[in-house]
Amino acid sequence: MAVLPVKFTKTKRDKLAQVLWILNWISVVTGAILFSLGLFLKVEINKRKELMAERDIQYVPNMLIAVGLIACGINFLGGKICYDCVDTTKFMRWKLIMLPYIVCTFFFTSCILVGALMCYSMRGELEESLDMGLAVAMRFYKDTDTPGRCFLKRTVDLLQIEFHCCGNNGHRDWLKIQWISNRYLDMTSKEVADRLRSNVEGKYLMDSVPFSCCNVNSPRPCIQSQISNNSAHYNYDHVTEHLNLWTRGCRQALLDHYTYIMQSIGLTVLVIWVFELSVLTGVRYLQTSDGWLLENGFMETARTNLNIIKNLGKCNQIDTANNGDPNINVPCTSKAMYGPDNVPPKQLPVAS
Amino acid sequence: MVLMKMKFPFQKRVKLAQGLWLLSWCATVAGAITFTLGCILKTELRRRGEVMDNTDIHIVPNTLMIVGLASLGINYFAGKIGQDALDAGKFPRWKSLLKPYFAISSFFTVLMLLAVIMSYAMKGSLESSLKVGLRNGIRFYKDTDTPGRCFQKQNIDRLQMEFQCCGNNDFRDWFEVQWISNRYLDFSTKEVKDRIKSNVDGRYLVDGVPFSCCNPSSPRPCIQYHLMNNSAHYNYDYQTEELNIFIRGCREALVNYYMGLMNTIGAGVLSVFLLQASVLVSLRFLQTAMEALAGNENTEIETEGYLLEKGLKETIMEYLDPVLRFLLLKNQVQEGEGPDNTVNI
Numbered sequence: 001m002a003v004l005p006v007k008f009t010k011t012k013r014d015k016l017a018q019v020l021w022i023l024n025w026i027s028v029v030t031g032a033i034l035f036s037l038g039l040f041l042k043v044e045i046n047k048r049k050e051l052m053a054e055r056d057i058q059y060v061p062n063m064l065i066a067v068g069l070i071a072c073g074i075n076f077l078g079g080k081i082c083y084d085c086v087d088t089t090k091f092m093r094w095k096l097i098m099l100p101y102i103v104c105t106f107f108f109t110s111c112i113l114v115g116a117l118m119c120y121s122m123r124g125e126l127e128e129s130l131d132m133g134l135a136v137a138m139r140f141y142k143d144t145d146t147p148g149r150c151f152l153k154r155t156v157d158l159l160q161i162e163f164h165c166c167g168n169n170g171h172r173d174w175l176k177i178q179w180i181s182n183r184y185l186d187m188t189s190k191e192v193a194d195r196l197r198s199n200v201e202g203k204y205l206m207d208s209v210p211f212s213c214c215n216v217n218s219p220r221p222c223i224q225s226q227i228s229n230n231s232a233h234y235n236y237d238h239v240t241e242h243l244n245l246w247t248r249g250c251r252q253a254l255l256d257h258y259t260y261i262m263q264s265i266g267l268t269v270l271v272i273w274v275f276e277l278s279v280l281t282g283v284r285y286l287q288t289s290d291g292w293l294l295e296n297g298f299m300e301t302a303r304t305n306l307n308i309i310k311n312l313g314k315c316n317q318i319d320t321a322n323n324g325d326p327n328i329n330v331p332c333t334s335k336a337m338y339g340p341d342n343v344p345p346k347q348l349p350v351a352s
Numbered sequence: 353m354v355l356m357k358m359k360f361p362f363q364k365r366v367k368l369a370q371g372l373w374l375l376s377w378c379a380t381v382a383g384a385i386t387f388t389l390g391c392i393l394k395t396e397l398r399r400r401g402e403v404m405d406n407t408d409i410h411i412v413p414n415t416l417m418i419v420g421l422a423s424l425g426i427n428y429f430a431g432k433i434g435q436d437a438l439d440a441g442k443f444p445r446w447k448s449l450l451k452p453y454f455a456i457s458s459f460f461t462v463l464m465l466l467a468v469i470m471s472y473a474m475k476g477s478l479e480s481s482l483k484v485g486l487r488n489g490i491r492f493y494k495d496t497d498t499p500g501r502c503f504q505k506q507n508i509d510r511l512q513m514e515f516q517c518c519g520n521n522d523f524r525d526w527f528e529v530q531w532i533s534n535r536y537l538d539f540s541t542k543e544v545k546d547r548i549k550s551n552v553d554g555r556y557l558v559d560g561v562p563f564s565c566c567n568p569s570s571p572r573p574c575i576q577y578h579l580m581n582n583s584a585h586y587n588y589d590y591q592t593e594e595l596n597i598f599i600r601g602c603r604e605a606l607v608n609y610y611m612g613l614m615n616t617i618g619a620g621v622l623s624v625f626l627l628q629a630s631v632l633v634s635l636r637f638l639q640t641a642m643e644a645l646a647g648n649e650n651t652e653i654e655t656e657g658y659l660l661e662k663g664l665k666e667t668i669m670e671y672l673d674p675v676l677r678f679l680l681l682k683n684q685v686q687e688g689e690g691p692d693n694t695v696n697i
Contacts, residue, residue, distance in 0.1 A: 183572075184587055
């Protein structure tokens, strides 16, 4: 009982070979697209590397890059095979390789699917990484004199300006940390000394945010300091005022940005996967002489292959049934695969 | 007195025709590129159109777009004529079209050169347009409730952040303008009343700048207000402090940006101009060489080609003559109908 049998005449086979040749070349192009998508994602992640904590998210773009390169190679080989399939003399030299090629391509196609699914699953790790990275960046915002951290202020300011966001979850994150360096605080003044004393850890906390949190669309000049104090500003109510500062948190903004990129890439990779699968099916039909996907049903093929694998070991083991004598000939009961036609060599008659 | 006579044996004629065909296709692509460059420049100028007082500078991208489109047609015909030139049967059908064709193509080629010259020459006009536009933008910064001006604040803020600049000439322009609307000033407080009284026009002026002037590269949190008062901030000296706010003026920043863009585009268009001129020159040589062959049985003899039959001045007069005669004739008829109306013989 063959799986999905289709009758193939000679002309139909030739046409199939030609179509598959073109499709394989298109697949090379899609492989290159996969590669460039992986590269693009890698560049995007590295651009905001300073705002991400150490997490294993590089595996997704690396996987896409590797899969893209391998796709180019496999489909190039597939194109050559299909091109030679039309000519029966040239087809002979590919006969032996075709079955392993199809098996390899099948496993490789599942790698593409895994790559696509990984794009969607990366979100959780990315969120964690951004959360920790942004918290650290905000903590070191004031350390513009410490080597290694001196550009964090600029990075965070430019991030908030570009992505229209403020703080990690919201602008209140800035009220909980000291973002003004001690270098610019007059320790002799009473006000500063009072504030420092009133805080348990001796941090100078203020009711204000950096200038990069200011919303450009606000009709009034930006209110940065004493934002929770209604009486400090004329005609101002901090509860109802939502145009003054950016309300969105930067973690959410960055996450949305990356989710959009990864969803688009994931969708493209899924489409490429379906395409590769169809090309693989065509090549399988081309390989089999009558035109089927599997000679027997799925269960039988699986059972047969399992037996082959089990008996592979048996050839090497000494059979204890023959009283441990290794010289007695144990016939190999394993069904070796004798090429794509599966015809075992003729047994030579033993001269007696 | 013939201009630039050259001898053309048969092989050289064939090579000239082939080269012309190739050149004309390159020039067609170059014409499309010119059109695209014109579109890019126009888009960039329109993006900042709100801070420009007039649209005089738009003549440069408009000319580039017109020239780009025209050169597509010119080079297409140049290719076709070059293809037919070597065929004695097909060439005569182009004969009558060639004189107006050369006139029009020379006109557009010269226009291309003019566009490049204009892009350098109009720097002054652009600068004055920006000066007035930015001054108005800063003046109407506070009018976010006035229809027609409510987006000035957004535009100026975005402009200052993107181009890393502050004010018109520099940040001091903000000290001379009231940029905080009266809606947000508490007129009952003494401080506000004093400030308004101290000013002749009754404006509320501060020595502060909007937040969009703040420089993200500054190591310290941005100081926006009391900029000229050293004692208002700890460890601050306004004369030596360079990193706090952007010190460059927006007019200078925008002029530099646009001149840089126009210089790059001008260099590209100049090379397109040279390509186009070489196409026309080769076509002219091919045409005159083939015309000298007219009527001859043997198509493989050597002929002479030239650029202009008469001198440059005479050729220009020859082209302008019909135009002038048309205009003069109109004038003569009008003169005739004037005082001599009664003469009717």
